[in-house]
């Protein structure tokens with residue numbers, strides 16, 4: 727009997743949540759890095775990146791390509 731779901735015990739074990747990118751609105755993903763208490767939001771479409779501390783809510787790292795490459 728094959729298991730329907732085999733959890734990975736490695737780096738891919740972080741809980742994931744499908745969200746909308748706040749930068750471009752495309753489907754993006756939010757990862758919960760439990761051991762470091764960080765929440766990482768990333769968008770593969772526009773390279774948006776946001777890392778916040780889930781304990782304090784502080785922004786640890788943020789990268790929004792729209793702020794830099796916005797057409798004038």
Ligand SMILES: [Zn+2]
Nearest residue numbers: 747750769772
């Ligand atoms: Zn995006």
